[in-house]
Amino acid sequence: MPDTPFLIQLANRLTEGLQNLTESRRERHRNFVLSQQMPDGGFRGREGDSDLYYTAFAVRCLGLTGELTDRDAESLTHYMQSLDWRKLGTIDLLNYVYSALAIQTFTGLDLFAREPSTWPLELTHKLEEVRVADGGYAKTSEGAMGSTYHSFLTVLTYELLGLSIPQPNRLIQFFYDRQRDDGGFVEIAPMKTSGTNPTAAAATALRILGGMDDELKEDIKLFLRECRSGDGGFLANTRIPVADGLSTFTGLLTLIDLGIDYESLIPRHQILQFVSHPEEGLELPTGGFRGAIWDSQADTEYTFYGLGILGLVGTD
16 A cells, blocks of 8 residues: 555645635635534534534645635634544545544544554454455444445545555455446446446546556546536536536546546646636535536535545646
8 A cells, every 4th residue: 555645635736726816716715614513513414504524625625715714723622523433334444544644634633542453453453344255344333345445435435544455455455346337337246337436436446456457547537537517517427418526536536646648638727617617617606516507505625526626637
């Protein structure tokens, strides 16, 4: 595995890619993210209450638009300390570890300081409880089939903890088994239609695990070529008519990480139009980014994806 975890590398890359973002634009998006913080210190999702999932994206956005100030971190820390990581599922476990690491980076406060020294092993034991017979990781302990997404998140969590994942070859084979004839990957075994996001998850996990090769790279390129949208983004799959911010971010990131020239599929100026068109783009003039043209509001998750796309292709 790489010395620097993928999520940390990504944050550094996107921060560098956004260095030419104007101060007014940066501040507008930062203020939007901060407006989503609740009195308990967490950040709300679209349902209105604090949510660890959206909180983790808010932390990432604040890192991209400046830093986590002491004031931001103080209330965020209060929220994080109210949570019991032992009761969290895979998605929230990763969000908790990442957010805790961000708090420690910016403030020096270690949320795990009072935990026994064995807490990383205890955490990975929780992850291993949802490993299933196909070699992947399920969403819950009741799951019978591995999930591409949850298996990907598990790889990232092990990386953040600085630990090696058990039986990596079984997991590599699990991802191989999720590939379909179109070159893309599916979320669970019974599915037949590949998706941009499971393909991106599998590609990143296979790169980390050492299971990527040139033939697989070409397969993924050909699949993503079919997921292009005429408006400058990527579709979630070939049956979806409209591009979205998540799929565009993950599709671009996958191409770049595999050493493929993304402009051979979608020109940069079209991507920038897709993101920042004054009327039809994802970027909202009041701050934040929406998910797609059909979306009427921004949230911290899609704001991260919007900033992420700009971080990948650069801003003018």
